[in-house]
Amino acid sequence: MDRNNQHSILEISNLTIGYFHGRKKKIILDRINLTLEKGNLVCMLGENGVGKSTLLKTISRVIPPLSGEIFINGHSLQHISQKALAKNISVVLTGGQKPGILKVREMVALGRYPYTGWVGGLSAEDHDKIDWALNLTNVNHLADESIATLSDGQLQKVMIARALAQDSDIMILDEPTAFLDVNNRLEIMHLLKMLAWETKKAILVSTHDLDSAFHTADQLWLATCCLPITTGCPEDLIVEGEIQNLFDHEAFVFDQQSGRFKTDFKSIRQINLQGAHDKYYLWTKSGLERIGYEVVKSNSTLKLSIESNANAPVWRLEDDDKLHKFSAIGELISFLRGHHLG
Incomplete structure (x- = not known):
């Protein structure tokens, strides 16, 4: 790992992730060595249960690593205070109940808690950041609407706006397009790509939406059971055959020409x-x-x-x-x- 790389924000070194069941250790992924750079949208792909969510939770310090180290801006994750961590990493989760008593602007304002505290007043700078986040995500016209009235696509944009208002260097999103229709999936992924490029934030997304990932991500992280995570730009990983290795199944194959999975059966x-x-x-x-x-x-x-x-x-x-x-x-x-x- 080169911690002198001026574009690097997140660096993972010899990381092993998993859980403890009593005294028994359950390893989900090991030998993880990854770098996340400024201004990049990175999509993590892999089958269910391979450890995508576990890795995101470990990076955001929801669960501790079994071994290895994570560095944010050159500082060890385990030595960063909770308040400093909130200024470095914002997280957008999928699902959950809509907090109907809040309006959109109030929800986005919650992203300023690392700077104000949960009961602190909002400064002029806080209001500017909230307006900035609402405008970037194109939900400013919903500012006075109740969260309970929003569609799933609108709610996801609002949650992204809250993460933006938090003004962290890294944004982590776990399945942000799950349960959304095609139009909203494409719009959310395009929004994330635009945000990474314009704000120079590092955005890490766990997703099953292969098509959107291929067409929007600057880099892919491919997680396969019992193997190190493979990384690279989508086009390189396609031509090198790494995508096919991601989903080993007799019923379908990855077509390098079309960039899609196709049913694999004998021609009649x-x-x-x-x-x-x-x-x-x-x-x-x-x-x-x-x-x-x-x-x-x-x-x-x-x-x-x-x-x-x-x-x-x-x-x-x-x-x-x-x-x-x-x-x-x-x-x-x-x-x-x-x-x-x-």
């Missing part, structure tokens, strides 16, 4: 697909592979061509000298399933 038949490599070609190929067809460039008894006119594309399927025409991918897929899957 080959099909030759011809057409311009536009959106029609790409999604036709995806649909064919979804129902078990292997798309090939070589000759095949089954030939499919796409005439992708701007207004009305046509799919032409040749099979045993018979010609079939379709006006949509769904029609083609239904035909193939009906005639070749029995």
Whole structure:
């Protein structure tokens, strides 16, 4: 570990995490050596039970490490006071009951407790930080609304705003997009990326949302049972095959071309697909592979061509000298399933 790195905020050295059950030690992850840098959004990925939440709790000192050390701005975590720790790390958890008696601004103001104390008055600087957090997260228009009236997506933004108002160097979020719809998941991850870049804070996110992580994270931490955590930028980890190792399952494989997991079963038949490599070609190929067809460039008894006119594309399927025409991918897929899957 290079504690002279001016961009490094968090450094983890030879860390072992887990729990004690009586006198018996249960190790969840060991041999952990990681660095978190300013201005980076880092997403931690791994299967359920691999230790993602345990690591976040250890970093935020909710539970003690079994061995090893954690440094924040060069200072050992175990020697930092509770008040100083709150100025260095803010945590956003998922779930729990909505505190309905609070308004949005009051909830965000709670983020200033390391500077005021729980019953302290708010200074002009505190109010400025609260306004700053509300504006950055685009919830300033909700400032006077009751927390109880918010949607799940709005509430998550408010909790992020509270963490921002805490003005810590590190923000830790455990599954911030869990239970959110697609639009809110994308919006929250984009918000976190923007916050890391604009505020120069280090943001660490535990998530199962692989697609959002691939497209927003500056770095990934891949946690696999019984192995050291693998780190790197998403693109490097994809081309090096590390993503596939993350989820070892017979039913699916990671496709390096599309950046997605795909069902892995034996193709029932080959099909030759011809057409311009536009959106029609790409999604036709995806649909064919979804129902078990292997798309090939070589000759095949089954030939499919796409005439992708701007207004009305046509799919032409040749099979045993018979010609079939379709006006949509769904029609083609239904035909193939009906005639070749029995």
